[in-house]
Amino acid sequence: MASRDDYLVGWICALPIEVAAAKATLDRIHDNLPWYQNLDNNNNYILGSLQSHNVVVAYPKVGVYGKTSVAGIATQLHASFPSVRFRLMVGIAGGVPETKVDIRLGDIVVSRSAAGWPGVAQYDANGKRAEDESIRGRVLAQPTPLLLTAIGKAETAAIFDESQMSQYISKIIRKDPVTFVHPGSVQDILFDPNCEHTIITSEENGCNHCNPDMIRPRQPRENHDPRVHYGLIASSHHWMRDGAIRDKLARKQNILCWETEAAGLKDVAQYLVIRGICDYADSHSGELWHAYAAVAAAAYAKEVLSFIPAVPKVIPLATSRYVEARPVLDALLLTRPEVDRKSLIALKGRRVDGTCEWLTQHPSYQEWLADAGQPLLWISGGPGKGKTMLAIYITEVLQPVIDAAGNVLLYYFCSNRDKNRNSALTIMRGIIHQWINLCPHLAQYIKHSFEGTETTKYTPPILENKLGQYQRIKLDDSDTEVSHDVQRYIFAKVAELASEQNLSEEKVAHIQQALLAGADSTFLWVGFVANELLGRDWDKINEILGRVPKGLGGVYQRLLQQIDDKEALVPIFQWIVLAARPLTQLK
Secondary structure (H helix, E strand, O other): OOOOOOOOOEEEEEOOOHHHHHHHHEEEOOOOOHHHOOOOOOOEEEEEOOOOOEEEEEEEOOOOOOHHHHHHHHHHHHHOOOOOOEEEEEEEEEEEOOOOOOOOOEEEEEEOOOOOOOEEEEEEEEEHHHHEEEEEEEEEOOHHHHHHHHHHHHHHHHOOOOOOOOHHHHHHHHHHHHHHHOOOOOHOOOOOOOOOOOOOOOOOOHHHHHHEEEHHHOOOOOOOOOOOEEEEEEOOOOOOOOOHHHHHHHHHOOOEEEEEEEHHHHHOOOOOEEEEEEEOOOOOOOOOOOOHHHHHHHHHHHHHHHHOOOOOOOOOOHHHHHHHHHHHHHHHHOOHHHHHHHHHHHHHOOOOOOOOOHHHOOOHHHHHHHHOOOOEEEEEEOOOOOOOHHHHHHHHHHHHHHHOOOOOOOEEEEEEEHHHHHHHHHHHHHHHHHHHHHHHHHHHHHHHHOOOOOOOOOOHHHHHHHOOOEEEEEHHOOOOOOHHHHHHHHHHHHHHHHHOOOOOOHHHHHHHHHHHHHHHHHHHHHHHHHHHOOOHHHHHHHHOOOOOOOOHHHHHHHHHHHOHHHHHHHHHHHHHHHHHOOOOOOO
């Protein structure tokens, strides 16, 4: 029976039609995982094989789309299928016809780094009007080398007329010709970018009442075969629906298409984004081409995978002890701490050189490390002070020390995004799962614990008294060290910005001083402001630095002021302030 570890290709879709095309593309559909391996709460999965690879197609269970949804799908996918090595996001997008390449409906756009951009760029609204929208900054890292090599081979195959895509598309369409059929070139209509769609309330779709004199004439193609274009994809919070603004913004960075999800993959992992062109990102957009565009994108994904040789799994499963331990591991599995740590690093970014290193010289840390009678080191601090990065740093520093001593390092990261990961029982299960995964022979000693009724019992007052006896490092008492780390973080962020914008030394110094003055020794504030500055011109950077509130308190206050329904907000705060006892998160 297949397990999660057998799946090396991860394929993310956001829309139902994209999922249908992906499923139709698979050579073979696998049975669902047994219930004890299928513990995810937020994703749906389709398992199958394609071009000698085991593929897991992930998509949301509920109708929530966009960047936030995709980020959650990807994070859960990586946690649930840790052996995934090749990552694809496949779906539909709105094309930009006014570019150097001739993009038509049904064509395919593949994310590719160009002119310093990594294939996908984020754009957001700076104001309420669509014309205020602008490119924000880099988003997605390059795919893995093997995937890049396969893309190159697919591109070469097309040049020499050796591509199999048309055959793949025909095979998919035969599975459901009503849904996936090509709409016909006569339905590929491009209007002048300044021509607004004429809406007739009695008609659901079509441009029957749009001015035919505004249709752009184009040379007809010889056949229906889609063409593949490689370049920059823009990712937004919402669909682009204005032809004039589309062209204006696209010309700045030579954007080939617009979509709404790929930016959610930022820092999650290395993904190849494949988009079938379903409309022209203008007011005339409809759903007629959605299905065929999804099929074309899925067929290209199949073409790329055909150039990747079958790769052995990274995780060895053949040892007899591991096989014996498998039932215990399956019973324990709620989350994988090692995968959670990787997800945190991807989410927050790598540690800036020089930061966190003061911790290993702190007297409390050294005393804790040297004294076996001091099992607990407690690091506390306010929001955005860098506690998570310090915890990650400790695991990285301790790993070689623990390995050299022949011992095992175990760790666990709680999550404010998933309350189910924060219970004492879940923490213990995660740690024990990690331990047995590293030392499978230990499974025999706890196997009996999974027989009978599951119970959990502990006494909070006793636990609280014990916690009060151990070493603590209060980040609020380590202002100098934290401030130095924040300064290094600021310099690193400004260096990224300077490289992107080609800023002068004088402008770099101005940004550094502004961030240092407003940060209040808080990493979270610096990260928030630095992201606001990405992709801006110098005048806009100056404006943002002049109006951004100092410290997290100012940022939170501005967020509260942006809430429209303030009357509903007041009683909520009254309950919080006047409650006789602390409220739980659920309350």
